Amino acid sequence: MFKFSSCLSNRMSEMPYYTHNVSLRLSKVLDEIGVNERMVIKRRRLGLMNESILTIGHRLIHEEDVNVYNLGSTIEGTTTLGLSSDLDILFTLPRYRVIQDWSEWEPGVENLLMIQDDTVSPGYCLLQVLRQDVPLPVVNVINQYSYRDRIGRVLLSNAIANIVKIPEHVRHGPAQSRDETSDFYGDDIVLALYCQQWPFQARQWIAQQGEGQWPTFDMKQYCKNTGFFVVGVGGKDSENEELEWRISTSLAERYLMFNLNITQIRCYVLMKIILKSFINTQCPDSVSSFMCKTVMLHCISITENHSWNENTLLICLNYCLTILYNCVLNDYCPHFIIPENNLMARGFTPVTKRIIIDTLSYIISSNGSALLEIECDQLGFRIQNTFLRLVELDPEDMSCEISGNLVTHIGLYVNAFHLLILKITNKISHIRVLLQTLYKYLMTLTHYMNQGQNKVACSALAKFISMHLGSALASMNIHSQVGLCRESTVLMSLCLNVDLISSKVKLASIFYCTGEIERAELILKNIEESYDLNVIEPICHCYVYKYKKCKKAFDKLCYEAEDEYTLLQNITASCVRFLRCEINCCPHELQHEMFRSTQQDLSFRSEDDDWMNLAVVDSLPYLYFLQYKTYSHLRRNRDKQAAISNLAKCIVEEPNFGHKDTALNLLGQCMEQENKMDAALTCYLLSLKIRGRNNAAKFHICRLVISVLGSGFH
Template sequence: MSGIPDYAHNLSLKMSQVMDGIGVNEKIVMKRRRLRLLNESIITLSHQLRGEDANIFIFGSKIEGTTTLGLHSDTDCLTSVNKFNVIQDWSEWENGKRNFLMIQDEYVSPGYCLLQELRDDAPLPLVVESHGNSYRDRMGRILLKNTFFNVVANVNSVRHGPAHTNQGVSGVTGLDFVPAFPCHVRPVQARHWLNQHREELWPTSDMIQYCNNTRCFVVGVGRKGSVNEAVEWRISTSFAERFLMFNLSITQIRCYVLMKMILKTFITPRFPDSISSFMCKTVLIHCILYTRSDAWKENTLFICLSFCLSTLYNCVHNEYCPHFFITQNNLMSGKFSPESKPLILKTLRYVIESNGKALLVIECDNIDKYLQSSLNDFIPMHPHFIPTLIAGQLLKCDARGISTNFNFLLSKMNDLSPRLAMQKNLTFMSYHHIENYTNIDKKAYLLIARYLCSTLGSILASSNIYQQDHLTYKKALSFMLLGLDSDVASGKLKLASVFYCTGDIWRTEIILKNIEECYDLSVVEPVCGCYHFKNGAKRERFNKLCYESNEECTLLRYITASCVCFIRCEINCCPLELQHEMFRSTQEDFAYRNKDDEWMNMAVVDSLPYLYFLQYKTYSRLGRQDDKQTALSNIARTIDVEPNLGHRETALNLLGQCMEQENNLESAFKCYARSLQIRGRNNSAKIHICKLLNKLINRKYNN
């Protein structure tokens, strides 16, 4: 490195400092990985607890830690459907699964395969087309078309290659769901590089061995322009790729992020379908493979970036970028038109030859401003809160994931009888594969199990209230105690609801006091996983704690407050005012729901306004007027000032009913009207307005 000019070392250090400041540092990268892996386990577990034989894997920038706030990366979720089995040898055929034989010959594009359908009862080829996605080729083989998964796609999604991307959901970054078939033995094409004798330090022999043992997938998309495009399936080595990305140094990660920013700034706006981020990742891996590990340092970041860009330039010039694992697969084949290629090369040449000046026009994440400030030695050169903001976003995202997946489980019980709901809940909690869980899977299970304990206890208590079964009541309390610290409030609020509905006001008050003491308004973040909505700014102290702690599972329990959910067989543990939320929809309203609105069949309320509502009801029974009015004021204040309530309309409905009980009918009507402004359909405010109008008419008539 002695021949490198001093300005390159200085620029590299400044670039490294800026990347650290926007959250591309070891701490945030590891936090992204931990929380995304936890989220992956939670999603998989919730599907399996519901009886779906599938594994969900998260791939791409968000789990690799190779993204920033300004890159707006999508989340790639691959769903491996385990009832299918892709084999390469007849000995791999499995009874009880739908098997396909992978075919790779000279007529199939490199990196792709054909799937021949096999019989269910024996390892033999299927000879008769059995469904609309079957295709008989010229050799008489029954092949599976790659449109097979289209029938299971979300009606609100749009297909992009093998993925189905959610569209039109407010406040949500794109989610790409990729259904896939598992292939437990690596295809021959993907083993070539693993079998080579290597003397390089990266990847190490242990890394190669791990990659060799990881599964592959096949996803439903063929190579564009191929004669077999309708029946080709792409071979995915995402598991091994993710593992390699997990073993990059922070300088290598920063180099990749900068490549993506350059792409976003200079290439994508003019040539959107030319160079992809995956090509940049492949170029980076090839560059790492042929350089020494000590070449990638903070003070050589600019040199490494220039090397990667020069390699990318050569790839575009030659229209050749071999897939890292499947080298026969040229990622750039047919990607550039004769008109666009010279312009792309000219743009890349400008960036490479600018000696770093091109970096000063990258607006993504304000790199231009921060780098200019750093080069001029201005302090501060970047906002200190960005890494803490990212940490807060990551933790709340996982909290929402837990809430969403728990709601999915509740939706399976909502229309069941109390007895069947209890059986379903116990089945969830005694999931028989837990002994095979990894450490992170066990953490995911415990996080969900606490919510399940609260629900089971509440179902038992509701049954007790109906049947007056004292033994059942004791069992109910024992389960609810196990779920008290599911988060800072919702588990305790469930218990307080049970005490309130059984008339135990003294215990109700004690629990509510404890919740209020634990619920630090400057720290605790409300969490709603019922539907997607744009959150407001998070609390600075919440973000700070998220950044400083590496024990995210503990933080989830003590600085987040999930919604409180009651299914219909818990109705006797749900205050009368909240029960209306279980019947919020008219027949006409049902037409305005989508498949993710099953939560509307439950009574769901944010923890903080529900805390104050229960305080209002408790102090009303105790005859403590000052405390009652304070609780009423707190409900109104929370509705007005808390930016992250997911069920503000429900809080307004509760406040309106409190106002009715205060005989303030005008204020009650205003609450219901505000509620309808927030959610015009599927809102129990309509019921309350009808009852209120009836009350007003009767009052006028009686007077």
């Protein structure tokens, strides 16, 4: 059987001297494309923040102790813009408890006993269903997800991993991946079961020590305490494929990746870029990035840490590629923690193997010159530029863009859970029950916050809910024709900094609807003065749409920031959302958006379109619209015209609004009030061009035509 050999030090002595110079230049280029210590740390910090937001959000909505984990390249910091890595997200199903020994059985819990016998592929297991009252196996099939095998054991099928259907995702192996037709970033979502113990199959790894003394004893002890997952997918050639579960030590592997130095990270990133540029173009789905990671971890474990430096990057890369070459040649790549699990057990077709071997041989023998051919992240051009100085490149440009994307994703996750909460509560018809539900959410978030769980997620969601509670109470007061109650104003005052303007614009809307025009005008004026059009980014996750690049000034601030959540409050603007119970808190022009769908349109809606039952508008257009309305009441014609001009201008110039159709509908109604019927019709037709169905513009066009025809008869 093929074994890894430690020969890096020999390779270092054999390599010509110029490789040190090339390695330094290669390290510099990787620094420029965002593979540097600052960006790796930022990716990890924000990845863990997103992980907490996902966990808190799902616990709040599903009312169970689900855990969500970000795994893979995005949280490891081992990706680039050009690699376009998906977000790998793992959800645990909390109702099941996986155990490896009868002594771990607990009463009243759905225990599942891991079985690893000769019928199971290495790195996989079967899950036997146990009784909840006594530590004995279940003898009868209990549901459609359990099966009796040939020797009478009742086993849990891995098909149960499909029990949760994720909208806009299709199943690929163990993951549900976002549909490729989507224009948004991709998510690979895996549902798994968790075991608190360390897997029996990996216990030997804890005891043994590699030649390079890595991982250290302390690192392995930490890994031992991370537990493991079982993922609902069986071995491809197994006779029990539908019953097998793959053992995943993802948390331990993530911890190991967190302990790599920057040269090791750069080496892995280069392997993935090579994989994408040279191998996947010829042989897709042959060698995976996980195989590359595994090879590199093996290489690190059998070499000394001081061998991995900036001036030896090219040597380290060639060493890893050589090991990968041997793995492909021998159809053998042992899992780093469970070596009995051969990641290349299925082998390659003769044609595929020949292509991969020839490609790797070409790259290794080129001593770095093959890297000049790589277009991903302009890697080849950038390497060449370090020698020839063809153009002057901003060394922080790509790091800034990455930072802007990371901060935006935090805002999108918070925005998404805000919307999920509204979708649930908007279906509650009784106002008292709805208020009680919102209050329950608020108390749950306070409970999590007091337990020390992620305060960013809890604080952001709690502020959104407080605003809706206050707004719903205000809507009741407006309907009853009484002034705003103290509870309403207190709740709204607690959440004015959830982002830069959305909650403040909503407050101004409430004051406008209560007739306090001067107060509304003052708030709107202060908001406009604080809104920097060159910096602020709109945030919307109501539906999936093509999100354009962020503003350069926004990206720069995100790159320089150490506290991204505070930054999120100051330079982002979420869309403004009104539940139907808040209908009295927005002008009648926006109320039409709650009833945008004709009976025919409803048949073209999916469960992801429930946001259409709300009134939703981007913050900046709503700001200008409210200014138009307030200045109209105050008879300040000059300011009114400036507001309608700003509304039209921002619709045209801002690429990242999520609700331009709604903004155009508001602009059209302003034009009607200005008696500019042709301009109003143009706005409604442009709105329909953006969203052909489920658009209130249809109603406005019908109303406008009737109005014009009616006036023509007099």
